[in-house]
Amino acid sequence: MVSEKVIQLALVNTGHFFLGLLAGLFLSAITAIICVPPARGAVMRILGVFGLAMLLLITGIWWAAATGAVQADFPAATKYGVAVSFSLTTHSVITGLLDGSWRAENGEAKSEYRPPPRVIRVLDYALGMLLCYYLLTLGVTFKSHQLHVDLLHWLEGFFDARMAEVATRVLVTVAGLLYAQLISGAAIRALNTALRHDWQLSRGWNYLLLTPPFLLFTPKAAAAPGLLAGVVTHLVILFLGWRYTRERPQTTLKTVRLVRQQSASVRKARNQ
Secondary structure, eight states: OOOHHHHHHHHHHHHHHHHHHHHHHHHHHHHHHHHSOOOOSHHHHHHHHHHHHHHHHHHHHHHHHHHTSSOOSSOHHHHHHHHHHHHHHHHHHHHHHHHHHHHHHTTOSOSSOOOOOHHHHHHHHHHHHHHHHHHHHHGGGGGOHHHHHHHHHHHTTTSOHHHHHHHHHHHHHHHHHHHHHHHHHHHHHHHHHHHHHTOOOOHHHHHHTTSHHHHHHHHHHTTSHHHHHHHHHHHHHHHHHHHHOSSOOOOHHHHHHHHHHHHHHHHHHHHO
16 A cells, blocks of 8 residues: 555655646747747858757756756756756757748748848848857967967877977967868858848859958957968958859859869860
8 A cells, every 4th residue: 555655755746847847848938939039031040050959958958957967956856847848849849840841842831932121131141240250259269378288288298399389380270270161161151041042132242241250350360370361261262253153152162163163164165
């Protein structure tokens, strides 16, 4: 026969579970609304992906807390309730996103898509420019003294002091260059997506709109040779793509390939 103490404990745990469930549904709904905004513009879609990743991360943290992997000052049943509620909300968000994509691919979306108003386009671009500039500023950490010291100390275990110093400078420079190219590629893809789905701008404006955040960042990039090289490479590639190709902006490797193909076509035409 089940004792009264066991029944009382079960009722308390059930109450804690449903309390955590209700609180979690409210918190997860607010988180989903804030972090996964409607996809109006390319930048908002990108932020939506980051927001969904944050929602998944929060869900994982609550499950880790419920199972004891992470410390949290709540009853175990409450933590399970919150974890379940965040899981349900995340599942609903993912299902909604997939359902919207499926409807669009199968022609069940609106028959005529209208680009967002000019104000939304301007805000979308301004938000994207600020995001790009902020991400570029994070690359200044490649010039930090602590990073240089830590990397130098690690390399001294493999090389002599002089070689380690040279290797440190080379690695930091290359890292800055690659980071700038990573941001450059992301900016190009985001703007191309916006022009393909939301905006109606010419090819020249496409190239022009990709220059401001990198030009504004140039003075800060001067402190980090790798970042400066990456920014200069981005601007040079934009000029080459605009001047010597007929395509919209592409990444560095694709632009170089297009320029080579264009040059080969011109030489072939001259030889004929």
